[in-house]
Amino acid sequence: MIKVSVFYASGEGKNFDIGYYCEKHMPMVQRLCGAALKGMAVERGLSGMTAGSAAPFLAMGHLYFDSAEAFQSAFEPHLNEIMGDVPKYTNIQPTIQISEVKI
């Protein structure tokens, strides 16, 4: 299983509409990727290690697929539509990582 994580880093002037992301963007991604998408997760940053410290990321989104190839096959045909939706919820340029799920 692989996990595609999308990180939205916090910073001066950065914004993120978590409502739009959860209610519109992620369901759209789910619909476009179809059965190849095995699961998804979304988190909103609260803090660093200690209460009151700044969270490095305003939000993170995660998509699970059987393999990196399954992700590329399901995602790339819809890349323009998915990326075109990003400015509707954030002005952050996301960082993306593909990881192997170990536990």
Add this chain to the structure above:
Amino acid sequence: MIKVSVFYASGEGKNFDIGYYCEKHMPMVQRLCGAALKGMAVERGLSGMTAGSAAPFLAMGHLYFDSAEAFQSAFEPHLNEIMGDVPKYTNIQPTIQISEVKI
């Protein structure tokens, strides 16, 4: 539900023993935190968005608790023991974030 994510950033000269982390470190954290720990996850970085590009993080570890307060209560009494184990598997100074689980 909250998620405590620990990010181990990649970089020149950085190393991470994923075997030790999965087989020794995370089970130790689980034992020390007890029933307050509701779940955990570990990922190993494979790449960025495209195959062959560098992964921003060599590894990530995640711990789930009912609340930030439940995390602090369960984790802080064992902070020294847990942090003292870190040099056994990596030379990376981790970044930590507490997030609210939305999906």
